Amino acid sequence: MKNMAQTSGTEGSLVLIPILLLPLVLLILRHFKILSSPFKSPIVPPGPYPWPILGNILQLGNKPHVTLTQLAKNYGPLISLRLGTKLMVVGSSPDVAKEILKTHDRVLSGRHVPNVFSYMRSELDNLSLGWSLECSGRWKFLRTLCRAELFSGKALESQACLQEKKVKEMVELLGTVEGKVVNIGEVIFATVFNMLSNVLLSSDFISLKDETVGGGLKELIRKLMELCSAPNVSDFFPILGGFDLQGQTKKTLDLIGRISFTWAGIIKERRERKGSIVLQEQDFLDVMIDNNFTDKQINQLLLV
Numbered sequence: 130m131k132n133m134a135q136t137s138g139t140e141g142s143l144v145l146i147p148i149l150l151l152p153l154v155l156l157i158l159r160h161f162k163i164l165s166s167p168f169k170s171p172i173v174p175p176g177p178y179p180w181p182i183l184g185n186i187l188q189l190g191n192k193p194h195v196t197l198t199q200l201a202k203n204y205g206p207l208i209s210l211r212l213g214t215k216l217m218v219v220g221s222s223p224d225v226a227k228e229i230l231k232t233h234d235r236v237l238s239g240r241h242v243p244n245v246f247s248y249m250r251s252e253l254d255n256l257s258l259g260w261s262l263e264c265s266g267r268w269k270f271l272r273t274l275c276r277a278e279l280f281s282g283k284a285l286e287s288q289a290c291l292q293e294k295k296v297k298e299m300v301e302l303l304g305t306v307e308g309k310v311v312n313i314g315e316v317i318f319a320t321v322f323n324m325l326s327n328v329l330l331s332s333d334f335i336s337l338k339d340e341t342v343g344g345g346l347k348e349l350i351r352k353l354m355e356l357c358s359a360p361n362v363s364d365f366f367p368i369l370g371g372f373d374l375q376g377q378t379k380k381t382l383d384l385i386g387r388i389s390f391t392w393a394g395i396i397k398e399r400r401e402r403k404g405s406i407v408l409q410e411q412d413f414l415d416v417m418i419d420n421n422f423t424d425k426q427i428n429q430l431l432l433v
Contacts, residue, residue: 173209174218176200184211186365197221213365239263244363244370245356245381256429271430278416279328288328295324302337318347329431330395331412346391353384389428396424 177200179185189196189210197219200208206222220229229237239262242253246260253260258275261268278284299320303311319335326334334346361377363370373379399414411419417427 173216174207175204176209176211177204179211182213184213184215184365186212213362214367215365235264243357244361244367245377252425252429256426258430274416274420278413288324291327292324295320295327298337315347322347327412329413330392331414332392332395334391346388349384349388353381353388356381356384385428385432388432392431393424396427 177185177188180187197208198221200210201219201221206220206225208219208221210217210219220226240260242260242262246253253262255265255267256271258268258271299316302316316337319337322335323333323337326332356377359377362374363372363377396414400418403415403418414427417430422430
Protein backbone atom coordinates (compact mmCIF):
# COMPACT_ATOMS: atom_id res chain seq x y z
CA MET A 130 0.00 0.00 0.00
CA LYS A 131 2.85 2.33 0.89
CA ASN A 132 4.52 1.74 -2.50
CA MET A 133 1.20 2.37 -4.28
CA ALA A 134 0.78 5.68 -2.42
CA GLN A 135 4.30 6.75 -3.36
CA THR A 136 3.71 5.81 -7.01
CA SER A 137 0.45 7.76 -7.05
CA GLY A 138 2.14 10.84 -5.56
CA THR A 139 4.98 10.64 -8.10
CA GLU A 140 2.54 10.36 -11.00
CA GLY A 141 0.59 13.35 -9.68
CA SER A 142 3.75 15.43 -9.55
CA LEU A 143 4.68 14.43 -13.10
CA VAL A 144 1.26 15.55 -14.31
CA LEU A 145 1.47 18.91 -12.50
CA ILE A 146 4.86 19.87 -13.95
CA PRO A 147 3.75 20.21 -17.61
CA ILE A 148 0.53 21.94 -16.52
CA LEU A 149 2.51 24.57 -14.61
CA LEU A 150 5.03 25.00 -17.44
CA LEU A 151 2.40 25.23 -20.19
CA PRO A 152 1.65 28.99 -19.76
CA LEU A 153 5.37 29.79 -19.90
CA VAL A 154 5.86 27.70 -23.05
CA LEU A 155 2.84 29.30 -24.74
CA LEU A 156 4.11 32.77 -23.85
CA ILE A 157 7.53 32.05 -25.37
CA LEU A 158 6.00 30.52 -28.49
CA ARG A 159 3.70 33.49 -28.91
CA HIS A 160 6.61 35.87 -28.43
CA PHE A 161 8.50 34.25 -31.31
CA LYS A 162 5.24 34.23 -33.34
CA ILE A 163 5.21 30.46 -33.60
CA LEU A 164 1.61 30.59 -32.46
CA SER A 165 -0.43 32.80 -34.76
CA SER A 166 -3.18 35.06 -33.47
CA PRO A 167 -6.48 35.55 -35.31
CA PHE A 168 -6.06 39.30 -34.71
CA LYS A 169 -3.29 41.42 -36.15
CA SER A 170 -0.94 43.02 -33.66
CA PRO A 171 -1.31 46.79 -33.46
CA ILE A 172 1.18 48.84 -35.45
CA VAL A 173 3.67 50.40 -33.04
CA PRO A 174 6.69 52.67 -33.55
CA PRO A 175 10.09 51.03 -34.10
CA GLY A 176 12.27 50.01 -31.21
CA PRO A 177 14.79 47.44 -29.97
CA TYR A 178 13.75 43.80 -30.18
CA PRO A 179 12.32 42.68 -26.80
CA TRP A 180 13.54 39.63 -24.91
CA PRO A 181 11.05 36.89 -24.04
CA ILE A 182 8.99 37.66 -20.92
CA LEU A 183 11.19 40.55 -19.67
CA GLY A 184 10.94 42.62 -22.84
CA ASN A 185 13.33 45.59 -22.88
CA ILE A 186 13.56 46.06 -19.10
CA LEU A 187 17.22 45.02 -18.82
CA GLN A 188 18.19 47.17 -21.81
CA LEU A 189 17.21 50.38 -19.99
CA GLY A 190 20.09 49.97 -17.53
CA ASN A 191 20.76 52.20 -14.52
CA LYS A 192 20.32 55.44 -16.48
CA PRO A 193 17.10 55.08 -18.51
CA HIS A 194 17.17 58.71 -19.71
CA VAL A 195 20.60 58.17 -21.29
CA THR A 196 19.47 54.88 -22.86
CA LEU A 197 16.31 56.47 -24.29
CA THR A 198 18.38 59.30 -25.81
CA GLN A 199 20.62 56.77 -27.54
CA LEU A 200 17.64 54.71 -28.72
CA ALA A 201 16.06 57.86 -30.19
CA LYS A 202 19.22 58.38 -32.25
CA ASN A 203 18.99 54.81 -33.55
CA TYR A 204 15.23 54.43 -34.10
CA GLY A 205 13.90 57.97 -34.45
CA PRO A 206 11.99 60.44 -32.25
CA LEU A 207 9.11 58.03 -31.58
CA ILE A 208 10.05 54.58 -30.27
CA SER A 209 8.32 51.69 -28.52
CA LEU A 210 9.55 49.44 -25.74
CA ARG A 211 8.15 46.35 -24.08
CA LEU A 212 8.43 46.41 -20.30
CA GLY A 213 7.22 42.99 -19.24
CA THR A 214 3.71 42.75 -20.68
CA LYS A 215 3.30 46.53 -20.95
CA LEU A 216 3.90 48.60 -24.07
CA MET A 217 5.62 51.97 -23.59
CA VAL A 218 5.84 54.56 -26.38
CA VAL A 219 8.44 57.31 -25.94
CA GLY A 220 8.54 60.66 -27.74
CA SER A 221 11.93 62.39 -27.89
CA SER A 222 11.59 65.54 -30.00
CA PRO A 223 9.75 68.89 -29.82
CA ASP A 224 7.53 67.98 -32.78
CA VAL A 225 6.50 64.65 -31.25
CA ALA A 226 5.93 66.32 -27.87
CA LYS A 227 3.62 68.83 -29.58
CA GLU A 228 1.66 66.00 -31.22
CA ILE A 229 1.26 64.19 -27.89
CA LEU A 230 0.64 67.15 -25.57
CA LYS A 231 -1.31 69.46 -27.88
CA THR A 232 -2.64 67.93 -31.10
CA HIS A 233 -3.78 64.64 -29.53
CA ASP A 234 -4.03 65.89 -25.95
CA ARG A 235 -7.60 64.67 -25.43
CA VAL A 236 -6.82 61.11 -26.54
CA LEU A 237 -3.52 60.84 -24.66
CA SER A 238 -4.41 62.82 -21.53
CA GLY A 239 -4.91 59.75 -19.33
CA ARG A 240 -2.27 58.80 -16.77
CA HIS A 241 -0.69 55.48 -15.92
CA VAL A 242 -1.55 54.72 -12.29
CA PRO A 243 1.33 52.93 -10.50
CA ASN A 244 0.38 49.61 -8.97
CA VAL A 245 1.02 50.97 -5.47
CA PHE A 246 -2.19 52.98 -5.99
CA SER A 247 -4.15 50.13 -7.62
CA TYR A 248 -6.35 49.69 -4.53
CA MET A 249 -7.69 53.23 -5.05
CA ARG A 250 -7.73 53.36 -8.88
CA SER A 251 -11.46 54.14 -9.16
CA GLU A 252 -11.17 56.83 -6.47
CA LEU A 253 -8.22 58.46 -8.22
CA ASP A 254 -10.21 58.58 -11.44
CA ASN A 255 -12.88 60.64 -9.68
CA LEU A 256 -10.83 62.65 -7.18
CA SER A 257 -7.41 63.26 -8.71
CA LEU A 258 -6.20 65.73 -11.32
CA GLY A 259 -2.83 64.07 -11.85
CA TRP A 260 -3.85 60.40 -11.95
CA SER A 261 -7.23 60.60 -13.71
CA LEU A 262 -7.56 58.02 -16.51
CA GLU A 263 -9.65 60.31 -18.73
CA CYS A 264 -11.18 63.79 -18.98
CA SER A 265 -14.41 62.86 -17.20
CA GLY A 266 -17.04 65.30 -15.97
CA ARG A 267 -15.68 65.02 -12.44
CA TRP A 268 -12.15 65.78 -13.64
CA LYS A 269 -13.42 68.88 -15.46
CA PHE A 270 -15.16 70.03 -12.28
CA LEU A 271 -11.97 69.61 -10.23
CA ARG A 272 -9.93 71.42 -12.88
CA THR A 273 -12.39 74.33 -12.93
CA LEU A 274 -12.40 74.48 -9.13
CA CYS A 275 -8.60 74.50 -8.88
CA ARG A 276 -8.23 77.00 -11.71
CA ALA A 277 -10.67 79.42 -10.08
CA GLU A 278 -9.43 79.06 -6.49
CA LEU A 279 -5.70 78.42 -6.96
CA PHE A 280 -4.48 79.52 -10.39
CA SER A 281 -6.65 82.46 -11.47
CA GLY A 282 -5.20 85.97 -11.60
CA LYS A 283 -7.17 86.96 -8.52
CA ALA A 284 -6.01 83.88 -6.59
CA LEU A 285 -2.36 84.36 -7.54
CA GLU A 286 -2.55 88.02 -6.55
CA SER A 287 -3.92 87.11 -3.12
CA GLN A 288 -1.11 84.57 -2.68
CA ALA A 289 1.64 87.12 -3.42
CA CYS A 290 1.68 88.51 0.14
CA LEU A 291 1.86 84.98 1.56
CA GLN A 292 4.77 84.06 -0.70
CA GLU A 293 6.60 87.25 0.23
CA LYS A 294 6.07 86.51 3.93
CA LYS A 295 7.47 82.97 3.64
CA VAL A 296 10.49 84.11 1.65
CA LYS A 297 11.15 86.81 4.27
CA GLU A 298 11.02 84.16 7.02
CA MET A 299 13.54 82.06 5.10
CA VAL A 300 15.92 85.01 4.61
CA GLU A 301 15.67 85.93 8.30
CA LEU A 302 16.48 82.33 9.28
CA LEU A 303 19.53 82.26 7.00
CA GLY A 304 20.66 85.53 8.60
CA THR A 305 20.59 83.98 12.08
CA VAL A 306 22.77 81.02 11.06
CA GLU A 307 25.44 83.03 9.27
CA GLY A 308 28.77 81.24 9.40
CA LYS A 309 27.17 77.86 10.12
CA VAL A 310 26.60 74.91 7.80
CA VAL A 311 23.03 74.97 6.44
CA ASN A 312 21.29 72.40 4.27
CA ILE A 313 19.80 74.93 1.86
CA GLY A 314 17.81 72.23 0.06
CA GLU A 315 15.93 71.37 3.25
CA VAL A 316 15.25 75.05 4.00
CA ILE A 317 13.87 75.70 0.51
CA PHE A 318 11.78 72.52 0.67
CA ALA A 319 10.26 73.63 3.99
CA THR A 320 9.58 77.14 2.65
CA VAL A 321 7.86 75.95 -0.53
CA PHE A 322 5.91 73.29 1.36
CA ASN A 323 4.66 75.88 3.86
CA MET A 324 3.62 78.16 1.00
CA LEU A 325 1.47 75.38 -0.42
CA SER A 326 0.10 74.28 2.95
CA ASN A 327 -0.97 77.85 3.76
CA VAL A 328 -2.77 78.22 0.44
CA LEU A 329 -4.55 74.92 0.99
CA LEU A 330 -5.01 74.78 4.77
CA SER A 331 -3.81 78.13 6.20
CA SER A 332 -1.19 76.39 8.32
CA ASP A 333 2.57 75.72 8.45
CA PHE A 334 3.50 72.05 8.67
CA ILE A 335 7.29 72.27 8.72
CA SER A 336 9.30 74.46 11.09
CA LEU A 337 12.24 76.33 9.60
CA LYS A 338 13.95 76.77 12.97
CA ASP A 339 13.56 73.30 14.45
CA GLU A 340 14.31 70.44 12.07
CA THR A 341 12.83 67.88 14.47
CA VAL A 342 9.34 69.42 14.32
CA GLY A 343 8.84 68.85 10.61
CA GLY A 344 11.36 66.08 10.17
CA GLY A 345 8.73 63.39 10.58
CA LEU A 346 6.45 64.78 7.88
CA LYS A 347 9.33 65.45 5.50
CA GLU A 348 10.55 61.91 5.95
CA LEU A 349 7.07 60.50 5.27
CA ILE A 350 6.73 62.55 2.09
CA ARG A 351 10.20 61.54 0.95
CA LYS A 352 9.45 57.86 1.54
CA LEU A 353 6.16 58.13 -0.36
CA MET A 354 7.91 59.73 -3.34
CA GLU A 355 10.58 57.03 -3.30
CA LEU A 356 7.95 54.27 -3.21
CA CYS A 357 6.00 55.78 -6.11
CA SER A 358 9.12 56.10 -8.27
CA ALA A 359 10.77 52.77 -7.34
CA PRO A 360 10.60 49.89 -9.87
CA ASN A 361 7.70 47.57 -9.10
CA VAL A 362 7.39 44.17 -10.76
CA SER A 363 3.59 44.54 -10.68
CA ASP A 364 3.80 47.57 -12.99
CA PHE A 365 5.45 45.38 -15.62
CA PHE A 366 3.30 42.31 -14.96
CA PRO A 367 -0.14 43.53 -13.76
CA ILE A 368 -1.31 39.93 -13.25
CA LEU A 369 0.97 39.86 -10.17
CA GLY A 370 -0.50 43.05 -8.70
CA GLY A 371 -2.77 41.31 -6.22
CA PHE A 372 0.17 39.56 -4.56
CA ASP A 373 2.10 42.76 -3.65
CA LEU A 374 5.36 40.79 -3.94
CA GLN A 375 7.58 43.71 -2.90
CA GLY A 376 5.24 44.96 -0.18
CA GLN A 377 5.07 48.41 -1.79
CA THR A 378 1.28 48.71 -1.74
CA LYS A 379 1.18 47.91 1.99
CA LYS A 380 3.88 50.49 2.71
CA THR A 381 2.06 53.10 0.60
CA LEU A 382 -1.18 52.55 2.49
CA ASP A 383 0.63 53.04 5.79
CA LEU A 384 2.39 56.22 4.62
CA ILE A 385 -0.78 57.78 3.19
CA GLY A 386 -2.61 57.11 6.45
CA ARG A 387 0.16 58.71 8.52
CA ILE A 388 0.43 61.76 6.25
CA SER A 389 -3.36 62.27 6.20
CA PHE A 390 -3.39 62.13 10.00
CA THR A 391 -1.17 65.25 10.01
CA TRP A 392 -4.03 67.50 8.88
CA ALA A 393 -6.99 65.42 10.10
CA GLY A 394 -7.38 67.66 13.16
CA ILE A 395 -7.46 70.80 11.00
CA ILE A 396 -10.23 69.38 8.82
CA LYS A 397 -12.27 68.36 11.86
CA GLU A 398 -11.83 71.76 13.55
CA ARG A 399 -12.74 73.61 10.33
CA ARG A 400 -15.95 71.61 9.89
CA GLU A 401 -16.99 72.35 13.47
CA ARG A 402 -16.19 76.04 13.07
CA LYS A 403 -18.01 76.36 9.75
CA GLY A 404 -21.49 76.28 11.24
CA SER A 405 -20.89 78.94 13.90
CA ILE A 406 -18.47 81.47 12.39
CA VAL A 407 -18.65 83.41 9.12
CA LEU A 408 -15.12 83.42 7.70
CA GLN A 409 -13.80 86.60 6.05
CA GLU A 410 -11.03 84.81 4.14
CA GLN A 411 -11.28 81.29 2.79
CA ASP A 412 -8.57 78.85 1.84
CA PHE A 413 -8.92 75.84 -0.44
CA LEU A 414 -10.04 73.62 2.44
CA ASP A 415 -13.01 75.93 3.04
CA VAL A 416 -13.87 75.75 -0.66
CA MET A 417 -13.82 71.94 -0.60
CA ILE A 418 -16.01 71.83 2.52
CA ASP A 419 -18.45 74.30 0.91
CA ASN A 420 -18.66 71.93 -2.07
CA ASN A 421 -19.59 69.02 0.24
CA PHE A 422 -16.32 67.11 -0.10
CA THR A 423 -16.00 64.25 2.38
CA ASP A 424 -12.85 63.85 4.50
CA LYS A 425 -11.76 60.99 2.25
CA GLN A 426 -12.21 63.10 -0.88
CA ILE A 427 -10.26 65.98 0.68
CA ASN A 428 -7.38 63.67 1.61
CA GLN A 429 -7.27 62.17 -1.89
CA LEU A 430 -7.17 65.58 -3.57
CA LEU A 431 -4.53 66.97 -1.19
CA LEU A 432 -2.30 63.93 -1.59
CA VAL A 433 -2.58 63.06 -5.26
